[in-house]
Amino acid sequence: MTISKLVLIELWKRKSQLITGLLAVTLGIAVIVAIQSVSIVSEQNVARNLDNLGANILVLPQAASIDDYYTSDIDAPTLPMDYVERILTSTIAGVDNMSPKLTRRIKVGDQSVVLTGILPKSEIASKPLWQSSGLLGTELKTACASSTSANQSHGMEDKRLQRKAIDTLYSEDCFAGSQVAKRLKLSSNSQINIMGKEFKVVKILPETGTVDDDRIFANLRDVQKLLKIENQVSAIEIMGCCNAISEGLLGQLRNILPDTRVTTIGQIVSTQIETNQLMKKVTLVMLIIIFFVGGISIGNYIWANVNERKREIGILRMMGAERSTIYKMFLLKALILGIAGGILGFLLGTLAGVILGPFLAGIAVKPVYIYLVWSVLLSVAISLSGSLIPTYLAAKFDPHSNLQED
Amino acid sequence: MILQGKKILKQYRHNGGVINALDQVSFTVQKGDFVTVTGPSGSGKSTLLLALFGLIRLTSGNIIFDGKRIDNISDRKLTDIRKKSVGYILQSFALIPYLTTIQNVMIPLALEKILHKEQVKRASEILDYIGLSDRMDHLPRELSAGQQQRVAIARSIIHRPQIIMADEPTGNLDPTLSLEILEFLKKINQENKITIMMVTHSPVAAGYGTMKLHLNEGKIIGS
Ligand SMILES: Nc1ncnc2c1ncn2[C@@H]1O[C@H](COP(=O)(O)OP(=O)(O)OP(=O)(O)O)[C@@H](O)[C@H]1O
Numbered sequence A: 001m002t003i004s005k006l007v008l009i010e011l012w013k014r015k016s017q018l019i020t021g022l023l024a025v026t027l028g029i030a031v032i033v034a035i036q037s038v039s040i041v042s043e044q045n046v047a048r049n050l051d052n053l054g055a056n057i058l059v060l061p062q063a064a065s066i067d068d069y070y071t072s073d074i075d076a077p078t079l080p081m082d083y084v085e086r087i088l089t090s091t092i093a094g095v096d097n098m099s100p101k102l103t104r105r106i107k108v109g110d111q112s113v114v115l116t117g118i119l120p121k122s123e124i125a126s127k128p129l130w131q132s133s134g135l136l137g138t139e140l141k142t143a144c145a146s147s148t149s150a151n152q153s154h155g156m157e158d159k160r161l162q163r164k165a166i167d168t169l170y171s172e173d174c175f176a177g178s179q180v181a182k183r184l185k186l187s188s189n190s191q192i193n194i195m196g197k198e199f200k201v202v203k204i205l206p207e208t209g210t211v212d213d214d215r216i217f218a219n220l221r222d223v224q225k226l227l228k229i230e231n232q233v234s235a236i237e238i239m240g241c242c243n244a245i246s247e248g249l250l251g252q253l254r255n256i257l258p259d260t261r262v263t264t265i266g267q268i269v270s271t272q273i274e275t276n277q278l279m280k281k282v283t284l285v286m287l288i289i290i291f292f293v294g295g296i297s298i299g300n301y302i303w304a305n306v307n308e309r310k311r312e313i314g315i316l317r318m319m320g321a322e323r324s325t326i327y328k329m330f331l332l333k334a335l336i337l338g339i340a341g342g343i344l345g346f347l348l349g350t351l352a353g354v355i356l357g358p359f360l361a362g363i364a365v366k367p368v369y370i371y372l373v374w375s376v377l378l379s380v381a382i383s384l385s386g387s388l389i390p391t392y393l394a395a396k397f398d399p400h401s402n403l404q405e406d
Numbered sequence B: 001m002i003l004q005g006k007k008i009l010k011q012y013r014h015n016g017g018v019i020n021a022l023d024q025v026s027f028t029v030q031k032g033d034f035v036t037v038t039g040p041s042g043s044g045k046s047t048l049l050l051a052l053f054g055l056i057r058l059t060s061g062n063i064i065f066d067g068k069r070i071d072n073i074s075d076r077k078l079t080d081i082r083k084k085s086v087g088y089i090l091q092s093f094a095l096i097p098y099l100t101t102i103q104n105v106m107i108p109l110a111l112e113k114i115l116h117k118e119q120v121k122r123a124s125e126i127l128d129y130i131g132l133s134d135r136m137d138h139l140p141r142e143l144s145a146g147q148q149q150r151v152a153i154a155r156s157i158i159h160r161p162q163i164i165m166a167d168e169p170t171g172n173l174d175p176t177l178s179l180e181i182l183e184f185l186k187k188i189n190q191e192n193k194i195t196i197m198m199v200t201h202s203p204v205a206a207g208y209g210t211m212k213l214h215l216n217e218g219k220i221i222g223s
C-alpha cells in the first residue's frame, strides 16, 4: 500500500464521477486540437499553393467564396462557358493557358467525392482561335520563362511554374485522385460508374495532400451533361504571363467578364492566411476560456471530492499522515485527471478534425501527434491550478472535527 | 511512566460563553497500563483522548509522553509521534470505505513508507491473529460491525505503537461482540505490552481497566 496506490484505487472506485470532472477540460482541449489540426493543414496548403501552382489567375462567379484556393470551385455558383470564348476572342495579351472547370460534390456508391469536369488542352487547342492566338503551349511558355523574377514577386517560389493542364482527356475517360482511388479501390483501367454513366479510369493521379486527392477529373462536357449544368463552369483557371499580370491583365479580364471575380492566387492565398490568423486568435481566446472554465470545473470537482472525503482526511491525519501527504493525494489525483483529460481531449479533437475537416474546410486532416504532448501539458496545467485551492483547504482541515461525523 | 497529563485545560468558546471541556486534568499512566476513562456524556472523555496527541490543541497544561513534553511541539512532530507510536480505535471504526480489509490495515505502514512485501507479511500475520484472514479482500461494507472493528484494531497495532487510544470501541457492538473486542484488547495489552487508554460507557468494559479515570464536567473525580 502506498498513498499513490490509494489515490488510484479511489479514482477507480469512483470513476463515474470522473466524467463530470473531466468534461470541461476534455471538450475544451478537443475544440482547440480540432481547430489546430484543421488550420495546420490549411497552413500547409498555403505553402503548397505557393509552391505548386497550376494556374495563377482564377476567374470565379461574383458570389463564390474565395477562402481557399483548392476548394473555391466546389459547389460554387457558375458562370457561362461563353466566357472562355470571350477571353479567346479578345485582344488581351498575356493569357498563356486556360482551363475551365465545373465541380460538384457527388456520391459514388456511399462515398462522397468531388467531381471536376475539365476541358483538356487538346480540345481547347482544336479551336482555331486558340491556335491562331498562339495560346497553345510552348512558344508562350518560353515567352513567360524570362520573367521568373516576376513570378517570384507574385509569391511563387517555383522557378518554372508547373502546369497542371491536362493534355488529353477523352469523353468517358477519367482521372482519379489518390484518395478517391484508395477509397473506391480504383486502379488504372478499372471502370467506375458516375451518376449512372460508365467511365474508364485512365490514370491515378499522384498524391498532392490537397482536396485534389479527393477529386475525379472527367471531361467537362460529360460532367456538364451528367450534372445537367450545360454550358456553365464554376471557374476558369488562367495561366497568365506574370509581366502581363503586373501590367493590368486582371483589370482587362474584369472588363470583359462581368459578374465575376478575377483574382490572383496571391490574393486567395492571402485570404487564406487571414483566415488562418483569425483561427489563431480564436484558439487563443478558447485557450483562455478553457483555462478558466476547465480550471474552475476541475477545482469544483476536487472540492466536492475533498468534502466527501473529509472524514477520510481526518482518519489519515489521525493515523499520522502529514499535511503534505494530503496535498500529494489530491494533487496526484488532479495530475491523473489532467493527463486523462489531455489524452481524451486530443483523441476527441483529432477525431473531430479528421471527420469534420473534409466537410467544413474541404481538406483532408491528419492527426498531429505533437498536439498530444501539448494537450496533456495544457490539461495538467489547468487541472493542477484548478485544484490548488481545494487541496490547500483539504490539508488545512482540523483532523478532529472531521473524525466524529459519520 | 509513559504518559502524563498536568493541569490540562481545554476551553471551548460557544455563543459568547466558555465551556471547560477539560478542567485541570492531571494523571499518570505507566507503561503497560490498561486505562479506562469513564464519565457521563459530555464530561470531556473524547476531548481528553484526542487532545493527548495533538488532534485537539490544549488551552493550557502539559503533556509528557515517553519522557518528552509534547504539548508545545510542532504539528509536524506530533503527526510523526501519532504515525510511529500511537494507534487509534474509534466507535465508528473509521475505516476507509473503498479499501479492502488488508489495504486498510496496511495504511499505517504505507505512511511509514514500508516496503510492500513487508506490509503484506505483517498485515497477513495480524489479520490471522485477529481471525480475519478469510476476509482480506472484503470492503468494509461487506463486513459485519464486529469484523469492521477487528479490522480497525488490526490497523491500530500493525505499526507496533507504544499506546492505543480507543474511544468507545465497543459502543456500536452488541454485548457478545463487545466482549470479543475487549478480550482482544486485553490480549494485545498483555501479550505485546502495549499501553491502552480506552474511553467507555459500559461498566463491563470499564472492568477491564487496570487503571481507571472518571471524568465529570471536565474534571477527574476518581482514579
Ligand atoms: N467543537 C466544540 N465546540 C464547542 N464545544 C465542544 C466542542 N467539542 C466538544 N465540545 C463540548 O465539550 C464537552 C466535552 O465533549 P466530549 O465530546 O469530550 O464529551 P464525551 O465525554 O466524549 O461525551 P460522549 O460520552 O457523549 O461521547 C461537551 O460539553 C461538548 O459539548
Ligand SMILES: [Mg+2]
Residues within 6 Å of the ligand: B045, B046, B047, B167
Ligand atoms: Mg465521546
